[in-house]
Amino acid sequence: MTKTEIEQLLSEYYRQVAAxxxxxxxxxxxxxxxxxxxxxxxxxxxxxxxDKFFEILSKFYEKLDIAPEQIFVAGNGAxxxxxxxxxxxxGRTATSEGIAIFDLNEAGKIQKLxxxxxxxxxxxxxxx
Numbered sequence: 001m002t003k004t005e006i007e008q009l010l011s012e013y014y015r016q017v018a019a020x021x022x023x024x025x026x027x028x029x030x031x032x033x034x035x036x037x038x039x040x041x042x043x044x045x046x047x048x049x050x051d052k053f054f055e056i057l058s059k060f061y062e063k064l065d066i067a068p069e070q071i072f073v074a075g076n077g078a079x080x081x082x083x084x085x086x087x088x089x090x091g092r093t094a095t096s097e098g099i100a101i102f103d104l105n106e107a108g109k110i111q112k113l114x115x116x117x118x119x120x121x122x123x124x125x126x127x128x
Contacts, residue, residue, distance in 0.1 A: 001108050003073045010071055010080055010102060013110070018066050022054035030109040037115040038098070060126075063087040069097075077103045086126070094125040 001009070009028065016024040026046055029035075034043040044053060057064065066084040080100045087093050098117025105111045 001076065001104065005108065006073045006076075006078055006104065007071050009104075009108065009110075010078060011068060014067050014080075014082065018064055020054055020058050020061075020064065022050045025054070026050040028110050030105050030107070030111045033109070033111055033113070035113045035115075037100075037113065038117050038119050039114050041119075060088060061086050062089050062091075076106070077101070084122075086122070088126040090126070092126045092128075094122045096122040 013025070013028050016028070029046040031047055033046040035046055036043050064084070064086050066082060068080045068082050070081040072079045072081075078101075080102065082098055082100060084096045084098075085093070086096075096117055096119075098115055100113060100115040102110055103112040
């Protein structure tokens with residue numbers, strides 16, 4: 001894949017997360033892809049767990065805006081600096097930033113995603 005193709009794929013990935021579109025999100029991944037979000041939690045099996053994952057997100061968040069700020073492409077992968085602004089169903093808001101590492105396979109699908117961010121701090125702010 002070219003640098004431009006990878007940048008477009010990852011920009012679209014973040015658009016689908018913000019739209020809470022589990023089907024389009026799942027289609028960006030390889031059949032056996034795994035997601036560590038954040039790193040340190042057990043891996044998410046994309047194809048098996050996508051619907052449940054997005055159901056949890058949509059129950060908790062009124063609005064989820066997440067977008068890449070910078071995409072650094074190297075070989076068949078990229079590191080993305082992203083920023084997220086959320087509004088929880090309880091009306092509380094929070095902002096978080098992180099770095100995501102994407103490994104792509106030869107077919108241009110995401111094989112592995114590792115996201116580095118402080119999920120616990122964001123949840124604490126949203127919960128009280």
